[in-house]
Each structure stands twice: as structure tokens, then as C-alpha cells.
Amino acid sequence: MSASRRSGATDELGPGGSEPEREGPAGSDLLAALLDGMDAALCAFDADGVVTHWNREAERILGWTAEEAVGRAGFAGWAVRSADAEEVEARLMSAMDAPGRQVNEFALLTKDGRRVLVRTQSAAVRGPDREPAGVYCAFSEVHAQIDLERSIALSEALLEDAGWGVVLVDADLRPAVVNAYAARALGAGRTSVLGRPLGELLSQGVEELESALTHVLAEGAPPAPAELWVTVRTPEGERRRCWRSGFVRLSSPLAEEPVPLGVGWLFQDVTEARQGEQEASLLRFRTQQLHRAARAAAECENPAEAVAVHLDFALAGFADHAVIDRVAEGGAETDRVRLVRIAETPSGAPGPCRLDGRAGLPVLYADGHPALQCVERAGTVRAGAGSLKGDAAREWASARQWPQGTVHALCTVLRSRGRTLGAVTFLRTSHRTAFERADAMYAEDVAAHIATALDLAALLPEEG
DSSP states (O other), rough: OOOOOOOOOOOOTTTOOOOOOOOOOHHHHHHHHHTTSSSSEEEEEETBBBBEEEHHHHHHHHOHHHHHTTOBBBSTTTTBBBHHHHHHHHHHHHHGSSSSSSEEEEEEEEEOOOOOEEEEEEEEEETSSSSEEEEEHHHHHHHHHHHHHHHHHHHHHHHHHHHHHEEEEEETTTEEEEEEHHHHHHSSOOOTTTOOOGGGGGGESHHHHHHHHHHHHHHOOSSOOOOEEEEEEETTTTEEEEEEEEEEEEEOTTSOOOEEEEEOOOOOOOHHHHOOOOOHHHHHHHHHHHHHHHHHHTTTTSSSHHHHHHHHHHHTOOSEEEEEEEEETTTTGGGSSEEEEEEEEOOOOOOOOOOOOTTTOBOOOOOOOOOHHHHHHTTTEEETTTTHHHHHHEEEEEHHTTOOOEEEEEEEEEETTTTTEEEEEEETTTTEEEEOOHHHHHHHHHHHHHHHHHHHHHOOOOOO
């Protein structure tokens, strides 16, 4: 038996003549096939409240087949409790006299006796004379509707109000949907980033991000979040950021086989927290280095060796090279400061700091050299090659008599007992960042230890 009651079809032709009844497409069979193919649970009642249609989804939800449902008068005694039958029937059939659709919620009974809360939408069915001829009703389990509403609400909240970035990346690794947080993090508008390669948005870290996205597309989500350091291109310039990222693979729910739609990328900016942790860790390390240097220097019989010990310990994780220049004899009384090299680290190969300066020959520093400025000002001076690259950067370092590859310098004055003894210069190559304020503070601490050792070594002549 079909999902609806069957009825014949008769054609009347012309006055006084008729053809015998012939079989054509059964309208009720076609309607039943259409109703059975729909995802919604559907049923219909005639004007007397008798069930005329019942599709497969209604059978799935309640367990009653079309053969058991069609032809029954209302839901009383089988699909609804007797105590509720009158109210349910009244609310359903009231749609015949009401405009538009009526929405109701009530409990129905399954074939095995369970109660199921459903949400119904019912409306009148009009006959050829436009008079009410019955009611059709579409219904679904309330929890399924609530799940759908929650999914939609969650999607909207993630894309509007979430306190972390949400980016839906398509199979070509291009942003397809971006929420407000992510747009701000990427330094662009929500629509301007759509469809653009990630390499146009990030100048560094794009390879790691694309590798992670490709892995998720192929293998699925990783077991834990990952922290990615990236450099974002913005109208104000480049910004170095750390994003704690999670990934989920998106597949089409409508396909029989999983079809990848892209990757859901969720991230939160944790740059400040990570930088704070790094600074605290760096401060602990540098404090430990100063303590180790002081202990090692205390074991040196020759105070001059203590100078080299302090410099060797200071370089670890701080700089690539260092030089120490002392004020030449009589240099403090002349108009032009002259400096003599007394110690330096090897520039060609790793090794301990070498002591020198026995000849007492001044270093040929040009006017305005950072080391000379440092001594004259009795303070700290920072210098850098800036945007110079290649040969220009090498010439910049050579002109200042620093090892090849130097692009950043930090000169700190050496003072002890109110006297300016010279300067210590720390040098970094291109693979390190420029010296910052925290680096200058550490250099001043190192310089204080070196100046004390220089004083003990009596490398400066006694003042008359």
C-alpha cells in the first residue's frame, strides 16, 4: 500500500459523450513518491480529521507505517495519549480556519510506546472551490530542531563575537570565510582577505602554516594545538606574532564518501604571553651567566684573565663577537680620545677571547665611531647597518673595523671608581635581531664586572 489512499481518475469529454474509464498516472502514487523522498516528516488529514498521507520520515520518527496510519481518525488511541488527543486534534485542525501556517509543539507516541516531543507546522489544504478540504502537517523532533538552531547560533557567534580567530580555508588553501577577530589579526578587512593566497598576507611563517593545513586536509586534525610564529603584512608595516592554532578538517555531510571542503583554522594571539615568558627566561639565563662568570673569574690568578672570562660568559646567547678597547695613555687629557684594543673574540672560528694590546698602538677609529662616542658620552651607543645588504653591509662593518657580517653593534662604557677606562663592544651578525633596551641593561652589568677586573689588572697607567 502506498503512503496515501489511492483514487481513480475519470475523464469526461464533450456533451453527451464519454470514454470508458482508463488508467493514467495515479496522482496519489506520484504524490506518495514525492512525499517519501523528502527529509521532513509529513502527514495530511481530510476535513473529517482522517489521515490521508503518511511519508517515510514520519514512519522513521514514530515507527507507524503508512499502512497502519492512513485511514485512522486523528491521532487518538495510537499516536497520542488519550488525555491529550482532544487538544492535539483541535490544535491541528484549527489550521483549516486560520491564515498561513500554525506552529505547535506537543508530545506524540511512537509505536513502541515512547513519547517524542515534536514541533509541527500545519496549514489548510484548499479544494477546487478554494474552500478548506483538509490539513497538511510537517513535523520534526524538537531536539533535532534545537540542534540545528544551536549549530546555526554557534556558527554565527564564531564568525561575529568569538574572542579568537576563525578562518575557513578552502582546498586551495585560500580563506573562504573570516571572522572579525581573524580579520583584525591579519590586518585587513573581512572581505578583502577572501580568496587571496596566504603568502600575500604573511611574509614569514606562511610555509609552516600551509604545511599544517595540507597535513590536516590529508590526515585530519592534529591531536593538540600548535604555536606558529608569523610575520603579518599590514598597512602600518610588518608585525611579528605568535598564534596558538587548532585545525579541523571539513567534509561535506551530503556526500556518500567524505569530500574535503577545506580546513577550519582557529587561532588566538598569544604573542604578549610568549614574549613575556621568553624575556623572563632570558633574564634568568643572563643572571645565571653573570653569576657563573663571577665565580669563574674569582678562580683566575691574573685579573687580566678575568676580563676574558667575563667576556666569554657574556657572549653566550647574546652576541657573536666582542671587543674591548681601553683609553690610551694620556688619551683622557687630549682633545681626541684614543683607544687601544686589549681583548677580542676570534672572528674566523669559535674560541675563547684573546688578550692583546701590549704594543699600546691606538685603533684607527674614524671620527664619530660608536666606540669613541661611547667613551665621550660615558654611556651606551647602539649602531646598525639598517637596510644595507651584501657588499654595502660588509663595507659598513669594515669601515668600523668590525668582523665581516656584522650588522648590529652595542658599545658600553667601562667605568670604575669614577674613571672612564674604555669601552666594550658587542657585535651581532644578520641572523640575530638588533640590540634592544633590555640588551643594553645586560651589557651595562657585564661592563661593570669587566671594568672591575681591568682596574685590578692595572692595565691603565696610574694617574699622577
